[in-house]
Amino acid sequence: MVFVSSPMPPRPGRRSRITELPREPLSRERIVDAAMAIVDAGGLDALSMRSVALALGTGPASLYAHVASKEELLDLLIERVAVGLERPEPDAEHWQEQVKDMVRAIHYGLLAHRDLARASLANIPLGEGALTWSDRLIEILKLGGLPDQVVAYGVDLLPLYAVATAYEYALNAERMSSEEGERYIQEIREYFAALPPDRFPHVVALAGPLTAGGTEGERFEFGLDVLVAGLAAYGR
Amino acid sequence: MVFVSSPMPPRPGRRSRITELPREPLSRERIVDAAMAIVDAGGLDALSMRSVALALGTGPASLYAHVASKEELLDLLIERVAVGLERPEPDAEHWQEQVKDMVRAIHYGLLAHRDLARASLANIPLGEGALTWSDRLIEILKLGGLPDQVVAYGVDLLPLYAVATAYEYALNAERMSSEEGERYIQEIREYFAALPPDRFPHVVALAGPLTAGGTEGERFEFGLDVLVAGLAAYGR
DNA sequence: ACCTGAACACCGTTCAAGT
């Protein structure tokens, strides 16, 4: 909360307007902080150059001295998430579980910021945080004895999966509160079950597993198993 | 092109304003046609309610009598693509190849319309076209002897892969013309190779395979192999 | 060098009014 219209009178003693008036100057860091707070509070749709500027008590034009475009700002948000990801100490014995841990880290790291995953699908992450993460993943995949080309594909395929599933999940979460979520799933199940069986026999028959089919986490883990097992099959 | 300010005089003879003035009325169909043409010509960024209205010679407000929102219009575009997808005749002998064919169909079907895949990641497709497609995929996966729960996961996982890879590819394609594409890949490769090897040893070492690594099609096929083989492992 | 106000060229959607 920012008190603009009715500020407290200056404190008695040394602190005068000198420390108050020239408020902290803008910086990339402060802009990213404010942007992340907005995403956390209202999702990616709430993020605009204007909303960031407002939160920082300035106008949108002022941001362009520190950030080239909204797209760059989104990149910086992704990079911020990447920097915070846990990276396991490589251990050939448990390389498959370590790969899974790294994929889980992006997936849940993104989900911690609402639908931020949407901004992550857009571009090859080339920031330092993303690159150190990639470097570690390559190292672990190599420990698994995979050929270079398989490693190269894997380092693309695994984060694609992590991000796409995070995006899919976040979109549904964004659309509905938790109770509405239950009802929505229920509605889809009923919709599937009520379809004309002569035209969609297999969808109708599978209405249960298609929708109930375990929690979201189980779904994610299933795909992760498939991918890691599939990659491992190329190992020595 | 629409001549509004200087219309031609009415042709001599029978054709009078009667057949000319009441131009074809709006309809969902015409709106979707116009929207798809805009996406094909300029990508998803060029699509707005206003650009569609302009193409139809009307104002944006007029569209809302036939389409609830821009989101619904996007759904209709996806459904239009889904209706046109090829569906193989189920054959237990070749179920894995048939699954691949269906995944390729969505992937390339979306890519035929620029970055339309972006609109497809957003929501569970519930249109008739999408459902008949799903029904056929379920049928084929069952022919492969997969347990119901694996089928249910697969019918989610496979289109997710098809769409996410189409989106990724289209974004890069959207950003650059074909020659620029080569140069861009080249630049990334050089960037990777020029990174400090003490901090990113594995990225630097793999700069070649990471970027060159075959055509986009090979990348896509690799992931498809991994997924289908991974699913098949759950079969009887 | 950094910041700002004002403007430009857009958005999706609503609504009262027309036919």
Next chain:
DNA sequence: ACCTGAACACCGTTCAAGT
């Protein structure tokens, strides 16, 4: 019932002007 003009409440970005 279908369509429209005008308006509302927004966008990202630019640019001349200020300090």
